[in-house]
Structures are given as C-alpha cells and as structure tokens.
Amino acid sequence: xxxxxxxxxxxxxxxxxxxxxxxxxxxxxxVYIISLFLAGNVWGYLAAVLFLTVAVRASRVPFSFMVKGxxxxxxxxxxSVSFNLFLTDGREIFRLGxxxxxxxxxxxxxFMALRLVLLVVGxxxxxxxxxxxxxxxxxxxxxxxxxxIRVPVHEMAMxxxxxxxxxxxxxxxxxKIMKAQMARGADFESGNLIRRVKNMIPLLVPLxxxxxxxxxxxxxxxxxxxxxxxxGRTKMKPLCYAAxxxxxxxxxxxxxxxxxxxxxV
Numbered sequence: 001x002x003x004x005x006x007x008x009x010x011x012x013x014x015x016x017x018x019x020x021x022x023x024x025x026x027x028x029x030x031v032y033i034i035s036l037f038l039a040g041n042v043w044g045y046l047a048a049v050l051f052l053t054v055a056v057r058a059s060r061v062p063f064s065f066m067v068k069g070x071x072x073x074x075x076x077x078x079x080s081v082s083f084n085l086f087l088t089d090g091r092e093i094f095r096l097g098x099x100x101x102x103x104x105x106x107x108x109x110x111f112m113a114l115r116l117v118l119l120v121v122g123x124x125x126x127x128x129x130x131x132x133x134x135x136x137x138x139x140x141x142x143x144x145x146x147x148x149i150r151v152p153v154h155e156m157a158m159x160x161x162x163x164x165x166x167x168x169x170x171x172x173x174x175x176k177i178m179k180a181q182m183a184r185g186a187d188f189e190s191g192n193l194i195r196r197v198k199n200m201i202p203l204l205v206p207l208x209x210x211x212x213x214x215x216x217x218x219x220x221x222x223x224x225x226x227x228x229x230x231x232g233r234t235k236m237k238p239l240c241y242a243a244x245x246x247x248x249x250x251x252x253x254x255x256x257x258x259x260x261x262x263x264x265v
Contacts, residue, residue, distance in 0.1 A: 009168050009240050010131050015060040016244065017129040022138025024245045029126045031252045035259040036115050038121075043262045045114055051255055052122055062129050066121050085109040095162035127164060143241050162218070170211060175207050 012018075017025065032051065039045050056063055090104030130138070139157035146153050178188065181202050188199050 002082050002218060009128060011059075011061045011065065011128040013060040013129075015056065015058060015198070016057040016128065017125065019244070020129075020248060021239055021241055021245045022130050022134045023142045023239065024241075025126050025130055026135075026138050026142060028248065028252050032122045033119065035256055036118055038256075038259050038263055039115075039262045042265060044259055045111065045118075047255070047258055048118055048261055052118055052125075055122070055125055059125055059129050061125070062130070064130070066124055070117060070120055074115060075122055077113055080116065081109045081113050084112050085168050097179055132161045132165045135164065137239055138236065166211075170207070173210050174203070174207055176204055177210075 031047070033042075035048055035051075039048055056066065083103045085101060085108075086099050088102055088105030088108055090102035092100050092102055093106065094101045129134070136157045139160060140154050143151075143153045143157070182188070186199065186202055188196065188203070
C-alpha cells in the first residue's frame with residue numbers, strides 16, 4: 001500500500017505532455033478539476049473521461065502505474081459513497097431496517113466515486129510528467145503577479161516543491177522502517193482499530209525523527225549555498241511558451257466550453 005502512492009513522483013518519458021510548459025500543465029489541471037465539479041450529468045462525465053484518456057495516452061505513462069495511486073483513496077471513496085448511497089432522500093429502491101437506497105442516492109454515489117477517481121488520476125498526470133524543479137518554476141512564474149501585493153511567491157513555490165519532492169522519499173523511508181520493525185516482530189495488520197493505532201507508534205517515531213533530520217540537512221545545505229530567497233535570482237533555463245502550449249490552451253478552453261454546454265443538456 002505504501003508504494004502504491006504515486007503523488008509527487010516523476011515518470012521520465014519522451015511525450016508531448018512532458019515537453020509542455022509547466023504553466024500550461026498547471027492551468028490544464030485546474031481546468032480539469034473545475035470541469036469535474038461542473039459536470040452534472042452522464043454526458044459531462046463521459047467528456048471528462050474522454051479528455052483524461054487522451055491525456056493519459058499523450059503522457060506515455062503506463063495506465064497501470066497511474067491506477068496504483070487509487071489504492072490510497074479506497075477508504076475515503078468507500079466512506080463517501082456509503083454516505084451518499086444511504087443518506088440521500090428520493091425514490092426508494094431497497095430498504096433494510098433504517099438503511100435505504102434511493103435512485104438519487106445511487107446516482108450521487110456513482111458520480112462521487114467517478115469524480116474521485118478522475119480527480120486523482122488527472123492530478124497525478126501533472127506530477128508524473130513534470131519535474132519538481134519545473135513545477136517550482138511554473139508556480140513562481142504563473143503567480144508572479146502576486147509579488148505586487150507583497151505575497152512571497154517564490155518561497156511558497158519552493159515550499160510546495162520541497163513537499164512534493166519529500167513525498168516519495170518519505171514513502172520509501174516508511175517502507176524501510178516498516179519492514180525493519182516487522183523483522184523485529186511488529187504486527188501492523190492484526191487486532192482492532194485501537195490496537196492497530198498503538199502498533200503504529202514504533203513506525204511513526206523513527207519516521208518523524210528521520211523527517212526532521214532530512215529537513216535539518218536540507219536547511220543547512222541551502223544556507224551553505226547562500227540561499228536567501230528569490231530576489232535577484234536568475235534562471236539557467238527560463239520558461240518560454242511554444243506553439244504547442246498555445247494550441248493546448250485553446251484545447252483546454254474548448255473542453256471547458258463543452259463541459260458547460262453539456263451541463264445544460
């Protein structure tokens with residue numbers, strides 16, 4: 001389960017999405033997330049699935065690698081679907097005691113589960129096709145207008161980039177600590193919920209110590225290299241829009257317009 005988390009990982013490949021400007025991919029991800037909440041019927045979700053299918057094929061990232069990230073949200077999905085399935089009023093289909101399933105609840109539950117799946121896979125495409133450094137540059141360049149109101153855009157982008165970079169590192173560290181503790185007789189799977197929480201203590205304590213140690217080492221390394229924020233810094237490879245980026249922006253606006261039109265159907 002630990003190694004199934006794909007958020008923050010980068011998958012190297014030679015694809016159209018890998019060559020796009022990070023600002024284009026950030027904008028596309030934002031448009032896709034908005035479209036999932038605008039889609040209000042079957043046709044809207046079909047358009048979202050078609051759009052995601054084209055993006056996955058264009059990224060050249062194996063679909064099985066993206067699907068692995070869904071295992072981490074199974075619990076959240078089950079809880080969300082259950083609440084919508086049993087607590088939504090409407091035309092009754094089935095009743096068992098105080099629990100009942102309605103047509104409206106079934107439709108809402110299906111749309112909720114589909115939305116979560118599309119949201120996770122769609123967001124993963126951005127991190128899988130964009131390096132942390134490029135993502136930082138894209139965030140900083142895209143939000144550069146906020147510097148006029150004294151918002152520390154560079155520092156915010158740097159923190160988000162470091163957080164994304166640390167996710168796969170901490171996942172690997174968690175896996176190593178878990179295997180080491182299991183070799184010493186620790187049991188993380190048996191027992192009730194309270195017992196499992198207590199069994200996580202031998203895992204969480206060394207994980208927090210390792211995370212703080214890595215953060216301290218990173219801070220010392222940045223100070224040793226005289227890092228003082230983004231003021232006056234230049235880029236070795238400045239971001240520049242290409243023709244494919246402009247064409248992609250047009251494609252995003254067309255897709256969002258289709259979603260809005262399908263919502264009225």
